[in-house]
Amino acid sequence: MLCKRFVAILALAASTLVASSSATSVDGGGRAVAARHAAIHTPLPRMIHRRAAKKSASSSSSKKLASSSTTNANPGYDADKVLSVAKKLTTHSWEYGILAEALLEYYNASLSVFGSNPFPNGKVPKPNVATVQALSYVKPNISISGNTLSNGDGAAGDPASLVVPATLIGGTNAAYTQAVDRQIAHLFTVPLYSNGAISQREAVAELWADAVYMFPPAFAYNAVRTNNESMMHTAIIQCSRYRQILQPTTTAAWSGLWQHIVGPQSQTLGIWATGNGWAAMGMVRVLATVKKWETSKGWTSQQALLTKWIYQILSGAVGSGVASNGLIKNYMVGGPNGASQSPAAGDFGDVTGSAMLASAAYRMMVLDPSGASKYLSWANGLRKAVAARVNGTGYAVPNVDPLNWFNTSPYYQGSPEGQSATGILAASWRDCVQAGRC
Ligand SMILES: *[C@@H]1O[C@H](CO)[C@@H](O)[C@H](O)[C@H]1NC(C)=O
Ligand SMILES: *[C@@H]1O[C@H](CO)[C@@H](O)[C@H](O)[C@H]1NC(C)=O
Ligand SMILES: *[C@@H]1O[C@H](CO)[C@@H](O)[C@H](O)[C@H]1NC(C)=O
Numbered sequence: 353m354l355c356k357r358f359v360a361i362l363a364l365a366a367s368t369l370v371a372s373s374s375a376t377s378v379d380g381g382g383r384a385v386a387a388r389h390a391a392i393h394t395p396l397p398r399m400i401h402r403r404a405a406k407k408s409a410s411s412s413s414s415k416k417l418a419s420s421s422t423t424n425a426n427p428g429y430d431a432d433k434v435l436s437v438a439k440k441l442t443t444h445s446w447e448y449g450i451l452a453e454a455l456l457e458y459y460n461a462s463l464s465v466f467g468s469n470p471f472p473n474g475k476v477p478k479p480n481v482a483t484v485q486a487l488s489y490v491k492p493n494i495s496i497s498g499n500t501l502s503n504g505d506g507a508a509g510d511p512a513s514l515v516v517p518a519t520l521i522g523g524t525n526a527a528y529t530q531a532v533d534r535q536i537a538h539l540f541t542v543p544l545y546s547n548g549a550i551s552q553r554e555a556v557a558e559l560w561a562d563a564v565y566m567f568p569p570a571f572a573y574n575a576v577r578t579n580n581e582s583m584m585h586t587a588i589i590q591c592s593r594y595r596q597i598l599q600p601t602t603t604a605a606w607s608g609l610w611q612h613i614v615g616p617q618s619q620t621l622g623i624w625a626t627g628n629g630w631a632a633m634g635m636v637r638v639l640a641t642v643k644k645w646e647t648s649k650g651w652t653s654q655q656a657l658l659t660k661w662i663y664q665i666l667s668g669a670v671g672s673g674v675a676s677n678g679l680i681k682n683y684m685v686g687g688p689n690g691a692s693q694s695p696a697a698g699d700f701g702d703v704t705g706s707a708m709l710a711s712a713a714y715r716m717m718v719l720d721p722s723g724a725s726k727y728l729s730w731a732n733g734l735r736k737a738v739a740a741r742v743n744g745t746g747y748a749v750p751n752v753d754p755l756n757w758f759n760t761s762p763y764y765q766g767s768p769e770g771q772s773a774t775g776i777l778a779a780s781w782r783d784c785v786q787a788g789r790c
């Protein structure tokens with residue numbers, strides 16, 4: 353088992369780089385491995401401080417894979433295998449959230465917000481859970497006893513990433529609906545940033561780009577279930593408030609990209625590919641939900657705003673260039689400390705951020721073909737570069753170390769969210785092909 357070692361990382365200050373030498377050890381195979389389970393004193397970032405629950409490989413491998421009968425297009429890699437590895441690696445709240453979304457988008461596309469009619473008669477569907485792999489797989493990992501859908505380990509946003517699968521399960525099991533109600537209510541009790549943005553952290557007001565994937569799509573979906581227009585507005589407004597704080601003003605080619613974290617605990621001003629991927633994909637899900645709900649499909653000005661914010665990220669990503677392996681750079685400009693960090697650090701080509709950003713472009717090709725067409729060849733290039741990095745076992749590497757974004761070295765052991773994002777990339781491209789737009 354990887355990472356048996358615990359290596360203390362000194363968190364020097366929230367915005368300073370973790371000294372990579374002290375965070376590196378050598379595993380049994382002689383490879384340098386950055387510490388993922390780091391004992392840190394203060395502050396407490398969402399991921400790096402906590403012990404990742406050890407996942408027993410047998411629990412996931414014993415579950416049967418549904419066949420990908422909805423697929424007849426080949427993205428250049430075996431998405432079934434990629435998603436099977438995703439299941440093996442997933443152990444944390446937000447990882448289950450993106451895994452459920454990936455399984456839904458790939459195996460039961462019609463139930464996801466990217467389906468042609470995800471809200472028949474204006475309502476969320478009530479599928480048979482046993483026939484939907486996304487739901488049967490994550491159901492045991494959704495908590496229905498507390499105020500949040502899983503243990504967020506101090507993160508307010510992450511457990512909300514399970515609202516969509518919990519809502520779908522709730523169609524035939526009221527305990528899950530009640531748990532969703534408590535989770536949504538809980539989001540309204542966490543600290544607010546000065547502009548009204550809901551914090552990613554329970555203890556302080558702190559904004560993480562990641563959070564845009566975790567809770568605005570949950571508000572949007574919940575707006576449909578509870579027939580609450582105001583909540584749909586809240587989903588959109590929260591995206592705008594995150595953008596207001598995280599998007600720096602610049603005239604550089606990468607203009608439009610977001611910083612990772614602004615706040616008192618874990619501030620990290622780096623222009624991080626995965627953070628931009630979370631934000632773009634989250635806003636794409638909100639946009640799809642707005643467009644497909646009868647009540648909000650006519651909200652053209654709000655849709656135009658979301659579309660603009662998504663394209664700002666995609667344009668910035670195009671402007672940031674790619675690494676020698678054809679993938680988006682993990683720190684797209686500069687390094688973890690910010691865009692002006694020099695020399696650049698952590699700028700290796702990263703599968704996770706690349707898969708996320710390319711999938712956002714493919715989704716936009718269906719939601720807004722004329723506006724998105726300028727990103728199509730870029731997305732195709734990224735998809736091919738990702739495909740070239742999927743090995744025979746279905747691992748899509750290298751990635752940013754999934755539990756330590758300060759680590760500036762490429763990570764080769766597999767990333768839960770990177771695997772799920774690669775599955776989402778396959779689903780997004782396939783749906784674009786099936787729509788006749790890719
Ligand atoms: C998720 O649920 C499965 C099935 O019950 C279980 O084996 C696994 O340990 C759970 N994962 C976590 C992190 O608790
Ligand atoms: C989900 O997809 C599987 C095939 O991947 C199919 O057998 C099943 O009927 C679908 N479930 C629903 C509710 O559409
Ligand atoms: C509708 O959503 C808003 C948040 O936008 C919330 O404050 C309000 O309580 C919700 N209304 C109902 C009836 O749940």
Ligand SMILES: *[C@@H]1O[C@H](CO)[C@@H](O)[C@H](O)[C@H]1NC(C)=O
Pocket residue numbers: 743744745746747749764765766
């Ligand atoms: C694929 O990569 C993973 C993670 O690095 C590794 O464990 C596995 O052995 C690789 N598979 C092949 C066929 O090279």
